[in-house]
Structures are given as structure tokens and as C-alpha cells.
Amino acid sequence: MAVTERTVRRDVARLRELGYGVESDPGPWGGYRLRAGNRVPPLVLDDEEALAVAVGLREAALSGVLGGDQAALSALLKLRQVLPSRIADRLGEMDAALVHAPRPAEPQIAPAMLLELATACRRGERAHLSYRDRNGKATTRDVDPYRLVHTRRRWYFVAQDVTRGEWRTFRADRVARIQPTGHAVELLDPPDPVLLVSRSLAAGAYPLHVTVRVPLPMDQALRLVPPTVGTHRPDGADATVIDIGGPDADGLAGYLLGLAVPLRVLSPDEVREALLRRTRDLLAANEVPSTEIE
Numbered sequence: 001m002a003v004t005e006r007t008v009r010r011d012v013a014r015l016r017e018l019g020y021g022v023e024s025d026p027g028p029w030g031g032y033r034l035r036a037g038n039r040v041p042p043l044v045l046d047d048e049e050a051l052a053v054a055v056g057l058r059e060a061a062l063s064g065v066l067g068g069d070q071a072a073l074s075a076l077l078k079l080r081q082v083l084p085s086r087i088a089d090r091l092g093e094m095d096a097a098l099v100h101a102p103r104p105a106e107p108q109i110a111p112a113m114l115l116e117l118a119t120a121c122r123r124g125e126r127a128h129l130s131y132r133d134r135n136g137k138a139t140t141r142d143v144d145p146y147r148l149v150h151t152r153r154r155w156y157f158v159a160q161d162v163t164r165g166e167w168r169t170f171r172a173d174r175v176a177r178i179q180p181t182g183h184a185v186e187l188l189d190p191p192d193p194v195l196l197v198s199r200s201l202a203a204g205a206y207p208l209h210v211t212v213r214v215p216l217p218m219d220q221a222l223r224l225v226p227p228t229v230g231t232h233r234p235d236g237a238d239a240t241v242i243d244i245g246g247p248d249a250d251g252l253a254g255y256l257l258g259l260a261v262p263l264r265v266l267s268p269d270e271v272r273e274a275l276l277r278r279t280r281d282l283l284a285a286n287e288v289p290s291t292e293i294e
Contacts, residue, residue: 113175
């Protein structure tokens with residue numbers, strides 16, 4: 001490489017000062033190799049990469065995708081202090097043009113817990129999970145971690161409940177502690193984690209559910225009613241049966257009218273009657289008086 005040994009040693013020493021892990025082996029076949037360091041080294045980013053990182057950190061802070069905004073805001077402030085003016089100006093222009101709706105006041109997961117859950121999924125070993133349900137009841141169970149899913153501004157932890165032998169979804173912000181046991185496990189035929197979370201959210205704790213049949217194949221029905229809203233099953237090649245939860249019969253009837261498809265309510269009767277009542281009211285409000293026809 002047309003450099004002296006002295007230059008190589010000086011550059012290696014500088015890399016070590018910056019936090020890069022550099023190992024050395026003596027002898028004629030020795031040399032240097034990089035390993036994991038004990039602190040985060042500086043990154044060399046081009047303009048587009050630096051702008052992308054800055055925008056990503058800002059969105060993480062505003063959306064709460066990382067559970068809390070302090071770590072993302074701190075990293076963003078550090079980055080903006082060292083950004084060249086040409087990139088900082090572009091980021092400022094974006095800040096001036098974008099407006100974000102207020103974030104709902106929802107429980108957020110701590111970034112440290114999010115990292116622990118992700119690590120548990122990667123390890124592939126059984127863990128003790130301390131969890132608090134929607135009613136505040138604390139439980140401890142053995143689980144086989146699988147995946148983390150982010151949707152609706154929340155994180156969900158997907159794992160197999162060892163005692164029940166069932167795949168479960170847990171709200172990550174309700175996890176108090178997760179402790180690995182050291183017992184390695186092999187997950188056989190795991191489910192689609194996104195679909196599992198979607199079905200869990202669709203089932204929800206709604207007081208009332210309606211079952212409808214729409215004259216659409218499964219793929220089109222999923223676009224009409226998202227899997228986070230309803231659970232779907234095919235009914236032949238050209239129809240789909242969907243179960244949808246809601247607060248009451250009238251609210252479900254309003255949602256069904258908004259779908260604007262010739263669906264059929266299979267059950268319950270109270271939702272069917274509410275849908276017919278809304279339809280009659282809509283028809284009456286739009287009837288043309290006979291005098292206008294003449």
C-alpha cells in the first residue's frame with residue numbers, strides 16, 4: 001500500500017483511541033484485524049446518509065417508536081451540532097414545512113426494555129416473563145421469545161406461552177421484566193407474527209362483534225377491512241367472511257355502511273337491524289317529493 005510500518009502503527013493507535021477494536025498478531029504471518037470495540041466509534045457519513053439519520057431520529061422522537069423520546073432527541077442534538085451547514089439548512093427547511101399532529105398520551109415502553117426484548121428474541125432461549133395485564137394483574141410465566149412487532153404506535157412482544165402451549169402477544173409496555181433461563185429452544189412452525197398481532201388487535205376487548213359476508217376474494221377483502229380491524233376467512237373463491245368488533249350495534253352499522261359494498265350481515269340480529277334502520281333513514285332523507293317530479 002506504499003506506506004511505512006511507522007505509518008501503519010500510528011494509524012492503528014489512532015483507531016484504538018477512537019474506540020475501534022484492533023487486535024494484533026506477531027510473527028511473519030501476523031497482522032492487525034478489527035474486532036468489536038468498547039465504545040461507539042465515529043461514523044463517516046455522506047450528505048444523504050447524514051440527512052437520512054437526522055430525519056429518522058426526529059421521527060423516532062416525535063412518534064415514540066423507540067418507547068421514549070429522550071434518547072432519540074439527545075442523539076439528534078449531538079448530530080445537528082456537527083452537521084455541515086448545507087445539511088443543517090436542508091433539515092431546517094424540512095422542519096419548517098412539516099407539521100405533526102399531537103401524539104396521543106399512551107403508555108410508552110422504555111428503550112432499555114425494548115432492547116432487552118429484542119435481545120431475548122435473538123438469543124433463542126426460554127425466558128421468565130413478568131407481565132401486567134390490562135386489569136393490572138401481575139403474572140409470571142415461562143415463554144419462548146420470537147419477535148417484536150410495531151403497530152398502532154405500540155410495540156407487541158410475540159412469544160410462545162410454555163405452560164399453555166399457545167402463541168401469545170404481549171404489549172411490550174406492560175412487561176416488567178424478562179430474564180433468560182439459559183435453556184435453548186427450537187421454535188417449530190412459528191406463526192406469522194404480524195398476522196398474529198393483527199388478529200389479536202382485531203379481536204380486542206370489544207363488547208360486540210359482527211360477522212359479515214362480502215362478495216370479494218380474500219386479497220380484496222383484506223384491503224377493504226385491514227387485518228387490525230377484522231379477522232378474515234375465505235368463503236369460496238369470490239367471497240370472504242369477516243368478524244369485526246365495535247362499541248355497539250349502531251357504531252358497527254355506521255362502519256359497515258362506510259365500506260360501500262353489498263355485504264350481508266350474518267350475525268347478530270341487532271347489528272342487522274341497526275344497519276337496516278340507518279339505510280331506511282338515509283333513503284328517506286334522499287327521496288324526491290312527488291311534486292318535484294311533476
